[in-house]
Amino acid sequence: MRTYYICDIHGDYKSFLSLINYVHFNPEEDQLIIGGDMINRGPESAEMLQWAKKHHDAYPDKIHILIGNHEEMMIWFMNELSPMWMEFGGDDTINSFKKVFGTEKGWDAAEEYASWLEKLPLIFEDEHAIYTHAGVNIGANQESQPRDIVWVNQKELLEIDEKLLKTWAGGKYIYRGHNPYTTVHVDGQFIQSDLGNGTFDDDVAALALVDVEENRYYRCTKDEKITEHLIKGL
Numbered sequence: 370m371r372t373y374y375i376c377d378i379h380g381d382y383k384s385f386l387s388l389i390n391y392v393h394f395n396p397e398e399d400q401l402i403i404g405g406d407m408i409n410r411g412p413e414s415a416e417m418l419q420w421a422k423k424h425h426d427a428y429p430d431k432i433h434i435l436i437g438n439h440e441e442m443m444i445w446f447m448n449e450l451s452p453m454w455m456e457f458g459g460d461d462t463i464n465s466f467k468k469v470f471g472t473e474k475g476w477d478a479a480e481e482y483a484s485w486l487e488k489l490p491l492i493f494e495d496e497h498a499i500y501t502h503a504g505v506n507i508g509a510n511q512e513s514q515p516r517d518i519v520w521v522n523q524k525e526l527l528e529i530d531e532k533l534l535k536t537w538a539g540g541k542y543i544y545r546g547h548n549p550y551t552t553v554h555v556d557g558q559f560i561q562s563d564l565g566n567g568t569f570d571d572d573v574a575a576l577a578l579v580d581v582e583e584n585r586y587y588r589c590t591k592d593e594k595i596t597e598h599l600i601k602g603l
Contacts, residue, residue, distance in 0.1 A: 372581040374500055376404030376437070376546030379567030380411025380461060381576055382420065384589045388578040391587060391595050396428040402493055404546050405437020405502030405519065409458025410567035415465040418482050436489045437502040438519040438547070447483040458567075491518055497581050498560075499538055503547035507537040523548045526559060534558050544579065553577050553586045555602030564588060 373394065378385050394401065407421060408414035424432045439457065446454035466482075467475030491514045492501045499505070504521025506514055507529060535558055542560050549565035551573070564575040571591045579586040584603040589595045 371399045371583075372402070372495065372497055373399065374402045374404060374498075374544045374562060374579040374581055375577065376502060376544075377406045377549070377563040377566055377568075378403070378411070378417055378576060379406055379409055379439070379458070380414035380417060380465065381566055381591075382411070382413035382416040384566070384576045384591070384593060385417060385420075387593045387595060388576065388587055388589050391589075392578065392580070396424055396431050398431075400431050400433070400495070402433045402500045402544075403435065404500055404544065404562070405435045406439045406546060406567075407434075407437070408443060408462045409439045409454075410461055412461065413465055414462040415469040415478070415482075418486075419469070422482070422485055433493045433500070434489050435493060435500065435502055436486060436491060436519060440486045440489070441516065441519050443479075444483050444487045447480050491516065494541070498541045499543045501543060501545050503545060505534075505537070505543060507533055519547075521547070526557075531557055544581070553579055553598070553600050555600065560600060560603075562586070 403421060407417045421434050425434050442454040442457060445451040446459060463479060466479045470478040492499060492511055494511055502519050504518050504526055506518055538558055543558055544560045544562055546563035549563045549568045550561050553562050562577055562579050564577045566574050566576040574591060576589045577586045584600045586598055586600060587595055588598055
């Protein structure tokens with residue numbers, strides 16, 4: 370069984386499909402962890418959520434979907450807790466739902482997916498590593514993480530005691546996204562995996578599919594050019 374991690378897709382369903390097809394991903398044999406921020410900014414958020422839910426439901430032991438801060442904003446908006454979703458790409462996501470489900474049914478479908486997203490876990494752990502969207506709270510165990518970890522930024526990570534973090538993680542690396550970089554690389558106990566899809570300009574932005582066991586990643590640019598790289602620092 371191969372294990373892959375991908376995060377910060379941001380509605381770029383086309384690049385996501387290109388990557389999993391490139392590695393011949395098989396959900397009956399391989400494991401995939403999607404580390405949140407599947408939606409917003411890109412044109413195909415609804416298609417991305419359709420794929421995620423369909424495969425998560427069909428292969429619950431192999432497809433693990435985590436919530437990111439962009440999903441959290443969608444949940445808040447649908448529950449009438451905050452309008453900020455529309456400031457960070459929510460309109461793009463709603464437009465994709467209207468395109469897929471029709472103008473009349475788009476909002477209803479989006480609300481149904483928000484209800485599903487609300488039940489997703491914050492982190493996942495296997496024998497190889499721990500996976501999250503943005504960060505962890507070492508003051509709580511893995512089963513009791515607070516929802517605000519989906520907002521943890523790089524500055525806050527640097528404030529965590531390294532020895533305590535390593536002990537909390539059982540010596541395992543923690544794969545995360547949220548903060549964009551130009552490479553997938555080791556940063557203390559974390560492995561930074563966001564290549565700026567939906568954040569950087571199109572000539573720089575990319576989406577990374579990380580092969581956890583092989584310590585390498587596949588980088589897909591906006592023009593769907595895929596290249597293979599080693600994780601820097603491993």
